[in-house]
Amino acid sequence: MIKSILNNTSPISEPDESAPGILSRFATGQLTWITLILIAMIACFTVLAGQSFASVANFRNIATDACILMVMALGQLFVIITGGIDLSVGAVLVFSGVLGCLVMNSVGGTAGIICGIAVSIVSGAAWGAVNGLLVTRAKVSPLIATLGSFGMAMGLALVIANGIDLMAPLPLVRSLGVGRLFGVLPWLVVLAGLTAVVMAIILNQTRFGRHTLAIGASAAAAERAGISVNRHLVKVYMIAGALAGMASVMSLSRFGTTTIGGHLEDNLKVITAVVLGGASLLGGIGTVTGTVIGTLIPVVLLNGFVITGIQAFWQQFAIGLVLVIAVYLDGRKRNFAG
Known part of the structure; x- marks a missing residue:
């Protein structure tokens, strides 16, 4: 299995006869059904809300709302693929x-913006x-290590900022935060899209x-194959x-402050987006395309609920339900493959 992965240069989301057939088919299948879920959500809200939802301006807002989480989710994707987890990213x-x-x-x-x-x-x-x-030297579990880092990073941030939000420079907000490529596509979306492309190539x-x-498939086997x-x-x-x-830079430009809370x-x-x-x-197992779609699903859901007048609290229930189903299917797939 490890040899197959190391020699494989095709995208992981595509089935390959040299790769584990069940796992490859599952990865492709799950990517298909979450894509269909996203399309169905967009179609449903379009029928319910019409142009209030299905407008260029609203789709632009959805993309902008998703881009900050998307960039973080792409980093989390690599961690989760290795079998770890990072609770400290926020x-x-x-x-x-x-x-x-x-x-x-x-x-x-x-110069200050560039240095910052x-x-x-x-x-x-x-x-x-x-x-x-x-995780690697102290042998602390990723869950505990990153949970501790979460507390330390947040505590230091509060100490340094004296517990208050700091204002971002206006030129950063005007250029990256509200600026658009050719007056159409927000620069934040462009940056997130380029990041996704780069991470897909790397993966x-x-x-x-x-x-x-x-x-992620087997750390012990990877070590025997010569990987440090x-x-x-x-x-x-x-x-x-x-x-x-x-x-964090994208958040500063988007909101104009550090938004500590x-x-x-x-x-x-x-x-949630990665899973x-x-x-x-x-x-x-994991794909960049899947992570991008996984980031968009809760954002589209919340946006549609707000426009159609449905209480936003239902978004948390719906996402939680889909997440539980996704994890359940992953467990069933693993048991079947084993």
């Missing part, structure tokens, strides 16, 4: 945003490295991606942290 976003915002306001001008962006991404990657070292077409999948599992896991957690840092549930939201997208919590 707090890392806040911490990176606070540091980046301080640098932007202290330095000032375009770099600080946000680097500080996020640093937290990811800490998570990776706790499907590079040795790093094949090693990530191999570790511990080193690779640290890199995976660093990627997740760096993308949380990038998401607005990201407490981001970790659960991105895990809805067909990734297995046991590792070894």
Whole structure:
């Protein structure tokens, strides 16, 4: 199985006779049904709300609302594929945003914004490295290690910011936050889309991606195949942290402040998106396309509920139900494959 993964250069979402047939068919099948769910939701809300929902402006809002979580979910995808989990991404976003915002306001001008962006991404990657070292060197379970990091990152962010939200520079908000490519497509959506393309290439077409999948399938077998599992896991957690840092810059530009209290549930939201997208919590399975769709489903659902006048609380119930079904099917598939 590991040899098949290492030698495979085709996208994991496509069935391959050299790959485990059951797992490949399940990955493709789950991607199909979540795509159909998304299409059905859009069609349903279009019938119920007409142009209030099915308008270019509203679809633009949906894409913009989803892009920050999407970037974080792409990092979480790699962690979950390895069989791990990262509960710290929301707090890392806040911490990176606070540091980046301080640098932007202290330095000032375009140089300050550039330096602040770099600080946000680097500080996020640093937290990811800490998570990776706790998991690989200290042998702390990913759940406990990243839960501890969540508390530390959020606590430090509150201390540094004195418990209040910091204002982002107006040029950042005007350019990245509300700016549009050719006056049509928001730059935030463009950035999220480019990130998704890059992560898809890494996962499907590079040795790093094949090693990530191999570790998720069996870390012991991957080690015997010559992969430095511990080193690779640290890199995976660093990627997740760096993308949380990038998401912090997007959040700053979108909302104009650090929104410290607005990201407490981001970790659960991105895990939900990844699992809805067909990734297995046991590792070894996951696609970028599925994660993108998994991110869009709750955003479309909430948007449609608001427009049609349905209480938004039902969104949590609906997403929870779909999530439980997805995890149940994953367990059944694993038992059947075993």
